[in-house]
Amino acid sequence: MIQDPPSPDTDLGALRPQALLLTFFGGYILGRRVHVATASVLDVLGRVGVSEDATRSTLSRMARGGLLHRVRRGRSVYLGLTARSREVLHDGEFRVWRMGAVNTHWDGTWTLLGFSLPDSWQRQRHVLRSRLLWAGFGALQGGLWIAPSPVEVEPLLDGLEAAAHVKVFQARALPPTDVDELVRDAWHLEAVAARYERFLDRWDGSAPPDGPADSLARQLLLQAEWLQVVRRDPRLPREHLPADWPAERAQRVFRSVYAELDPAARAITAELLDTIPDEESEPVV
Structure with missing residues (x-):
């Protein structure tokens, strides 16, 4: 854990x-x-x-x-x-x-993590954001966070109800980014x-x-x-x-x-x- x-x-x-x-x-x-x-x-x-x-x-x-x-x-x-x-x-x-x-x-790979939580889940949102920051993620926009290189996300979500509201991808930036x-x-x-x-x-x-x-x-x-x-x-x-x-x-x-x-x-x-x-x-x- x-x-x-x-x-x-x-x-x-x-x-x-x-x-x-x-x-x-x-x-x-x-x-x-x-x-x-x-x-x-x-x-x-x-x-x-x-x-x-x-x-x-x-x-x-x-x-x-x-x-x-x-x-x-x-x-x-x-x-x-x-x-x-x-x-x-x-x-x-x-x-x-x-x-x-x-x-x-770095091989150019980014880990993208998106989430959208109910307004009443303030503590869950706070804990999730704290764990993401600790793991090296940065907030790009809205509920979209990114990290350089692959990240093992499952341990970050351990024990959180918010896990069901999280989507994770790996991607590479393309022009005109x-x-x-x-x-x-x-x-x-x-x-x-x-x-x-x-x-x-x-x-x-x-x-x-x-x-x-x-x-x-x-x-x-x-x-x-x-x-x-x-x-x-x-x-x-x-x-x-x-x-x-x-x-x-x-x-x-x-x-x-x-x-x-x-x-x-x-x-x-x-x-x-x-x-x-x-x-x-x-x-x-």
Whole structure:
């Protein structure tokens, strides 16, 4: 089941505790088949400036939402991933490490999605639009949305009554369609570019001036901020983007700074994290 996208943060550097927690679990727990002590997680988030109360509250909410599995050993509680959180984290991993910031292999195919919902279905309409934006669609006109390249639409409609009112096609633009104009109409390019520019302002050449000195904390902030940027980028075809598009430069900066911080960050976690194998404890009830 698709996770409904959260409301986006208004700016970089204002990351919510859940975004930082997911970044931590994705970087240091995903694929290891372990649970990590709550105390270790509190320590990690404290290094990024998140209070213990805020972290505990977010962890409880994530557990109730099926994103974390809690087990107990003695007086300590350990946290592990669920099938749902693994799906979310694998998606983030794919976007960060395997999917380039710019679509350089576009074959000219567009996914077209149209819908018409009753006026009373305001919540359904809101959820559907949020999921489409999250998946890289842009609103072209009326109830017609488009996305570059093929998109697996069924997960976007999971659990929505609106699914019965949706029609999906794949197509290619034909003359006299001006694809550059189509892209400008469907997406707010200036807003997407501005997020990359803000990322570059914070990370190009040094850590954020208001950020922590700790390498682990800086790496978590870096990756969480980068994921926030790329998840709000529809990855439009390079040939239809402005010549000075900042995405690829920002991607180079992200990967360079991440690699610079990684040895020290992993040394910190090797000493800091208290983990147990998945199967060694009883669930918390």
